[in-house]
Structures are given as structure tokens and as C-alpha cells.
Amino acid sequence: MVNTMTLTWEATREFAVMAEYSTYGSVVVLQVNNPPVNSFSYHVRQGLVDGLEKAQRDPAIRSIVIMGKGRTFPAGADVREFGTASAGMMPDLLSVLAAVDTSPKPVVSAIHGTALGGGFELALASHYRLAVPSARVGLPEVHLGILPGAGGTQRLPRVVGVKTAIQMITTGQHIKAQQALSLGLVDKIVQGDLLKEAVSFARSIEGRPVEDRRISQKTVPDAEKVGEVVDAARKTIIRRARGAIAPMTCVQAIQASVLPFDVGMQRERELMAFLMTSWQAPAQQYAFFSEREVRRWSHPRDKRVNFKTAKPRVIKSVGVVGAGTMGVGITISLLQAGLKVVLLEVNKKQLDRGITTIQKTLSQKSASQRMSLLTTTMDYSALSDVDMVIEAVFESMRLKKEVFKKLDSITKPQAILASNTSGLDIDKIAAVTKRPDKVVGTHFFAPANIMRLLENILGKHTSAETIATAMQLGTTIGKVGVLVGNCPGFVGNRMLGPYVTEAVFLLEEGADPQDVDKAIEEFGFAMGPFRMGDLSGLDIGWRGRIEKGLTTEQGPPPATPPLYRRGNRYCPLADMLCMQGRLGQKTGAGWYRYEPGSRAALPDPVVQQMIREYRQEHGFKKRTISSQEIVERCLYPLINEGFHILDEGIAARSMDIDVTYLFGYGWPRHTGGPMYYAEKVVGLEKILRSLESYQAQYPDHHYLQPSPLLRDMVAKGTSLAALGTDSKL
Numbered sequence: 001m002v003n004t005m006t007l008t009w010e011a012t013r014e015f016a017v018m019a020e021y022s023t024y025g026s027v028v029v030l031q032v033n034n035p036p037v038n039s040f041s042y043h044v045r046q047g048l049v050d051g052l053e054k055a056q057r058d059p060a061i062r063s064i065v066i067m068g069k070g071r072t073f074p075a076g077a078d079v080r081e082f083g084t085a086s087a088g089m090m091p092d093l094l095s096v097l098a099a100v101d102t103s104p105k106p107v108v109s110a111i112h113g114t115a116l117g118g119g120f121e122l123a124l125a126s127h128y129r130l131a132v133p134s135a136r137v138g139l140p141e142v143h144l145g146i147l148p149g150a151g152g153t154q155r156l157p158r159v160v161g162v163k164t165a166i167q168m169i170t171t172g173q174h175i176k177a178q179q180a181l182s183l184g185l186v187d188k189i190v191q192g193d194l195l196k197e198a199v200s201f202a203r204s205i206e207g208r209p210v211e212d213r214r215i216s217q218k219t220v221p222d223a224e225k226v227g228e229v230v231d232a233a234r235k236t237i238i239r240r241a242r243g244a245i246a247p248m249t250c251v252q253a254i255q256a257s258v259l260p261f262d263v264g265m266q267r268e269r270e271l272m273a274f275l276m277t278s279w280q281a282p283a284q285q286y287a288f289f290s291e292r293e294v295r296r297w298s299h300p301r302d303k304r305v306n307f308k309t310a311k312p313r314v315i316k317s318v319g320v321v322g323a324g325t326m327g328v329g330i331t332i333s334l335l336q337a338g339l340k341v342v343l344l345e346v347n348k349k350q351l352d353r354g355i356t357t358i359q360k361t362l363s364q365k366s367a368s369q370r371m372s373l374l375t376t377t378m379d380y381s382a383l384s385d386v387d388m389v390i391e392a393v394f395e396s397m398r399l400k401k402e403v404f405k406k407l408d409s410i411t412k413p414q415a416i417l418a419s420n421t422s423g424l425d426i427d428k429i430a431a432v433t434k435r436p437d438k439v440v441g442t443h444f445f446a447p448a449n450i451m452r453l454l455e456n457i458l459g460k461h462t463s464a465e466t467i468a469t470a471m472q473l474g475t476t477i478g479k480v481g482v483l484v485g486n487c488p489g490f491v492g493n494r495m496l497g498p499y500v501t502e503a504v505f506l507l508e509e510g511a512d513p514q515d516v517d518k519a520i521e522e523f524g525f526a527m528g529p530f531r532m533g534d535l536s537g538l539d540i541g542w543r544g545r546i547e548k549g550l551t552t553e554q555g556p557p558p559a560t561p562p563l564y565r566r567g568n569r570y571c572p573l574a575d576m577l578c579m580q581g582r583l584g585q586k587t588g589a590g591w592y593r594y595e596p597g598s599r600a601a602l603p604d605p606v607v608q609q610m611i612r613e614y615r616q617e618h619g620f621k622k623r624t625i626s627s628q629e630i631v632e633r634c635l636y637p638l639i640n641e642g643f644h645i646l647d648e649g650i651a652a653r654s655m656d657i658d659v660t661y662l663f664g665y666g667w668p669r670h671t672g673g674p675m676y677y678a679e680k681v682v683g684l685e686k687i688l689r690s691l692e693s694y695q696a697q698y699p700d701h702h703y704l705q706p707s708p709l710l711r712d713m714v715a716k717g718t719s720l721a722a723l724g725t726d727s728k729l
């Protein structure tokens with residue numbers, strides 16, 4: 001039992017601020033105090049080493065507890081320090097952990113919050129680990145393009161075996177306390193006050209030898225199977241990594257854990273140095289910080305549109321109009337966040353289908369509780385009292401205007417009206433209401449309950465309060481909200497336009513859909529443009545082109561040259577598929593064919609024949625197109641559109657574009673996003689010169705014309721970060 005009297009701070013705070021030193025009789029408690037996540041900045045490392053040394057010197061001290069102050073046990077190395085002088089300053093994390101491991105007095109890590117990365121490595125270097133039930137542990141370094149470089153690849157397999165270590169480290173998953181206990185990663189789960197419990201536990205183990213508690217001295221339990229385990233895991237890891245080098249490098253380090261500890265540590269250090277100096281690690285760290293930085297939004301249009309000053313309205317209940325795929329996904333997200341939802345659908349069958357999907361998707365445990373927050377209706381008057389409505393009807397301006405007129409007359413005057421549109425003009429929708437200041441675009445991505453991106457569109461009259469409310473709602477429901485301006489397609493779909501168009505032009509010249517998809521997937525996308533089109537439904541784009549007058553259900557509009565529309569080059573291959581009823585996966589055929597019940601895209605001789613005949617008819621000569629050309633011709637125009645978007649102020653910062661693509665379009669994270677990739681991986685000058693060269697070859701592909709901003713930046717040597725507003729990066 002801990003004497004509560006001893007719980008008053010006796011210690012001086014000479015290592016205060018970053019690692020506080022306190023004594024409770026024979027126990028020293030070192031509390032890391034570096035908000036918000038107690039990361040191991042230089043001062044924390046120094047504080048811990050000083051504290052450990054002081055505890056060793058004091059004969060009255062018999063055990064040491066390490067814990068985190070505030071919300072968490074250390075969540076890892078200070079990533080902002082990477083690449084700076086303080087990252088290399090001694091003591092480094094390895095020497096802190098060596099001092100813990102070799103301490104003759106037992107060291108207990110007492111975990112609450114999230115012990116991640118270097119934090120969990122510190123816990124593994126300790127002789128005992130306690131955790132509160134809500135704690136989570138893990139080694140998520142792979143998401144930052146590196147490996148657990150403070151012994152994590154060597155100590156974890158010594159506890160859980162190579163197989164589980166590979167699984168944990170290559171996925172970077174966080175493990176709950178209970179599972180950590182069953183894996184032997186924590187020794188005890190403690191209820192109640194962690195400090196008291198930890199001090200009491202530390203007293204109970206004083207005097208016991210620490211040698212057999214040192215993980216570094218243990219052997220890997222499944223060491224003899226290491227080759228077999230690695231072989232079995234390799235294929236899946238490489239496929240999942242999609243070009244990221246960190247996962248397989250982590251495996252190489254884990255493989256070395258069967259060697260003597262010091263040899264394995266040396267191997268870990270070498271592999272860490274390899275990753276740290278690769279171009280992928282900074283890209284992934286940029287992605288990590290950008291995901292957080294977009295929360296500090298602002299817009300050049302109006303200085304009141306700024307996260308610092310704009311106050312969101314409190315939203316307790318939300319109406320959702322439309323129980324199609326999007327409306328249902330949005331409803332699920334809102335219910336999962338504990339919000340009250342009124343789901344309106346005028347078609348009874350559709351409504352019933354929607355309710356069934358919602359019930360099935362919500363987790364068994366909380367389904368009835370979540371479902372009690374849902375009201376369903378076919379009557380607009382049920383929306384009279386909600387704080388906000390998200391319209392998710394079919395993508396038609398006429399229909400959306402009708403819905404907004406009704407919503408404006410029925411909902412309370414202060415209610416916010418949001419449209420889940422993927423590209424329609426928010427100002428036109430707002431214009432049919434008497435409250436354009438309360439109208440905003442909220443573009444969710446399918447499946448809306450899974451995809452993390454929420455593109456929030458600021459209309460001409462949208463107030464700062466309204467946009468703040470949309471951004472806040474995104475956070476509440478676990479989305480990554482990005483603020484963008486109003487233009488056709490907003491940021492994401494506008495940039496996708498030239499990408500998809502150029503992909504189809506590649507078919508004219510000799511590529512097959514699978515050639516283009518393969519090149520884009522090798523670049524790192526989960527799906528190339530043709531597989532993606534088949535998944536989303538080819539009719540979406542077709543309907544859009546019909547609405548714009550570019551085509552009709554029967555073929556090209558009368559008196560139109562076959563390969564041109566309004567003076568621009570046009571390829572009708574996608575329209576031809578739709579006219580044959582090939583709308584993608586849902587009809588069993590699109591750019592590919594699909595066996596009943598299967599999602600596997602199979603090359604289709606029918607499509608290949610159609611493309612061949614088309615080439616013949618229009619005099620295109622087939623040639624072999626390299627993967628590099630495919631990647632450049634699809635991605636550089638997309639990037640170029642990003643520069644137009646920045647130039648027009650549709651996105652305030654390049655990171656808003658990057659986050660949009662990382663979270664909404666499956667852009668490979670290890671390349672940082674399209675704008676980061678353009679600047680830091682390829683180089684702006686090279687992008688510009690390639691666009692110029694392709695433009696010379698294809699003068700009527702208008703989007704290959706380099707953006708004036710890109711030209712200007714190359715000429716002046718300006719960086720993208722220098723353009724941004726409010727950026728802390």
C-alpha cells in the first residue's frame with residue numbers, strides 16, 4: 001500500500017518542465033512533461049538521463065517509475081525535430097533506453113493514453129510495464145516512412161515472436177491494453193490512480209534481480225521459423241506497400257532480431273539511416289503534419305474566414321435528405337458520432353433499403369443505441385427543428401434547387417443547409433434560398449462512412465460561422481476536413497478531369513485500359529483510372545457530359561466533328577461503352593468484364609476490339625507507350641490543374657490539395673500528395689518542361705498548357721510553402 005502522505009511532492013524540480021523528478025520513499029517517479037503528446041524532444045531525453053543517473057546515485061532509491069504527465073505516456077520521438085540539429089544532440093533516444101535497460105534498479109513504465117513509437121520502445125526497454133485499461137500501445141513508425149529505430153524491431157519480436165512483430169510493425173497498428181496483456185507486452189492492467197498503483201507496484205518488486213526482466217537478453221520464441229515467416233509475409237507486404245519502402249525495410253530489421261541483441265541493433269541502425277535519408281520519409285512526415293495542419297484553415301477571400309476567429313454553431317441534430325448510397329453513408333457517420341439524425345427519403349423502397357444498410361453497418365454492440373438516434377421520414381416537415389441539413393440527392397442542379405427551396409421554407413431560420421455535391425455550383429444552389437450565408441458545400445466521398453475526406457466548399461455568401469460549423473462537424477464525425485473555394489469540381493474532381501481525359505487519349509494511341517491502370521497502380525494508387533471508373537459507375541461521368549451538352553444518349557450531338565467538342569479534342573470511347581449499357585461493375589461490364597459476384601477486373605476482348613476499330617476508323621496508329629509516359633501524361637496535367645487552383649485561390653495552400661488527394665483519391669502517401677511530389681520528388685522545373693514538351697506534341701489538349709503560376713514559380717525559384725497562408729510547416 002502506498003502511504004498517501006508520501007504522495008506529496010518531495011522532490012526539487014531541477015529537471016522540471018520536461019522530465020519531473022519526484023520521490024515517494026524508495027521510489028523515484030520520472031514524469032515526462034512535454035505537451036501535447038510528451039514526445040522525446042532533446043530536453044526530455046536529457047531530463048530522463050539526468051533523472052535516471054540521479055536515481056542510481058541515491059542509495060535510498062530502490063526503484064524507478066517512468067510515466068507521462070497530462071494526456072499520455074510519450075507518443076514517440078519528436079518528429080518535428082527530425083533533420084534538425086537537436087535530433088542529433090546527445091543523449092539520443094538509444095542512450096536513454098540503454099540507461100533504462102541496464103539500470104540495476106528496476107524500472108517500471110506506467111502507461112496511460114498512447115505509448116507509441118519511441119514511447120513504446122521506452123516501455124519495452126523497461127523491466128516492467130503497467131497500463132490502465134484505456135491505454136494503447138504500438139509502433140506506428142512505418143506511417144512516417146521509418147522503422148522503430150530505438151530497439152523496437154529487436155525487442156518486440158523477443159516478446160511476441162517474429163510473425164506478430166511483422167504484423168504489428170508493418171501495419172503500425174495500435175493495440176489495446178487488454179490485448180497487450182495477452183501478448184505479454186504489459187505485465188499488469190491497473191485500475192484506479194495510475195501514479196499510486198505504479199508506486200505501489202514498484203515497491204513490491206524492489207530488490208528483485210532485473211537480469212531476467214531485460215527483454216534485450218531474451219531470445220526470439222519463433223527464431224527457427226524466421227525465414228519461413230518472412231517468405232510468407234513478403235508478398236502481402238509488398239502488395240500493400242504500393243511502392244513504399246518502409247514496410248519491407250522494417251521486415252529486414254525484424255529478421256535481424258534472431259541475431260545477438262547488439263548485432264541486431266546495429267542492423268536496425270543501418271536500416272533506419274537508409275530510411276531516414278530516403279525521399280519517402282520526409283514525404284510521409286509531411287503527410288502526417290499536413291493532416292493536422294488543415295485544421296488551421298483560412299481563406300484568402302475574407303479574413304474572417306479563419307479558424308482562429310470564426311466560431312462554429314453547436315450542432316446536435318442533422319437532417320439528411322436522400323437515402324441513396326451517399327445519404328446512407330453520411331447518416332452512418334453522424335450516428336456513429338452520437339448525433340441525432342432525421343433521414344428523409346421520398347421513395348419508400350429506397351428508404352427501407354437505406355434503413356437495412358444502416359442497421360447492418362452499425363456495429364452489433366452499439367447498434368440499438370445508435371439506431372435510437374435515428375428518425376426516418378418521407379415528410380419534409382420532420383426537418384423543421386434540425387440544426388443542419390445535409391442534402392444528398394442525385395447530382396442534378398434542377399433537383400438540388402428544388403430540394404433547397406423546400407428546405408429553406410421548412411427548416412428553422414438559423415439552420416445550416418449543406419449540399420453533398422461533387423462539383424455543382426454552390427452559389428447557384430444558395431441563390432434559391434433566403435439564407436445564402438448559411439449554405440455550404442460538404443462533399444463526402446464514397447463510402448461516406450469509411451472515406452476520411454470531407455471537402456467543405458465556401459460559396460460567395462457562405463458566412464465564416466457556417467464554414468466553421470461544417471469544419472467542426474467534420475472533426476466531430478472523424479473526417480479530415482479541407483476548406484476549398486467554389487468552382488466546377490472544386491479541388492478534387494477538378495484535378496481529376498485532365499487525369500481521366502488524358503488516360504482515355506492514351507487508348508487512342510495504343511495503350512489498353514489495363515496498361516494505363518498497371519502504370520498508375522505501380523506508381524502507388526490503389527486503382528488506376530479505368531478500374532476506378534468501373535467501380536464508381538461510368539454513367540456518372542456520362543450523365544455529367546450529357547448535362548454539359550458534350551454528348552447525348554444516342555451519340556455525339558448533331559453537327560459535331562467526331563473527335564472535337566467546342567473546339568477541344570474529345571474522345572468518345574467512354575460514351576460508347578455507356579451507350580452499350582456497360583456502366584462498370586454494377587452491370588458486370590465497363591472498361592473490363594466481371595464474373596458474376598466478383599469484383600476482379602478482367603481484360604475484355606470486346607473492349608479491345610472496340611478500341612481497335614475506333615483507332616482504325618479515325619486513323620490512329622498504335623504504338624507502344626511506356627509506363628513512364630503514362631504516369632507523366634496522367635499525373636502532370638492533374639498537378640498542373642492544382643497550380644491553377646492555387647493561383648485562383650480555390651485552395652489556400654498546396655497542403656490542402658495534398659490532403660484532399662491523400663484522403664479522398666488514394667494518392668500514395670509515401671509521395672506526400674500531388675503538389676509535394678511535384679516540388680520535392682520530381683522538381684517543378686522538370687514538371688514544367690515535361691508539360692511544355694507534351695503540349696508541343698498535343699497542342700489541342702488544352703490542359704497541358706502550363707499554369708502561369710507554375711511558370712512564375714520556376715522562373716523565380718519560389719517554393720510552395722512560401723505561397724501558403726497561415727502555414728506552420
Ligand SMILES: CCCCCCC[C@H](O)CC(=O)SCCNC(=O)CCNC(=O)[C@H](O)C(C)(C)COP(=O)([O-])OP(=O)([O-])OC[C@H]1O[C@@H](n2cnc3c(N)ncnc32)[C@H](O)[C@@H]1OP(=O)([O-])[O-]
Pocket residue numbers: 036037039075076077078079080092093094114116117118119121140141144147148149150152289292293
Ligand atoms: C539515433 C537516433 C535514433 C532515433 C530513434 C527514434 C526512433 C523512434 O522509433 C521514432 C519515433 O518514435 S517516430 C514517432 C512515432 N510516434 C508516432 O508516430 C505517433 C504519432 N502521433 C499520433 O499518432 C497521434 O498524434 C496521437 C495518437 C499521439 C495523438 O492523437 P490526437 O490526440 O488525435 O492528437 P493529434 O492532433 O494527432 O496530435 C496533437 C499534436 O501533437 C503533435 N504530435 C503528435 N505526435 C507527434 C510526434 N511524435 N512528434 C511531434 N509532434 C507530434 C501533432 O502534430 C499535433 O500538433 P498540433 O500542433 O496540435 O497540430
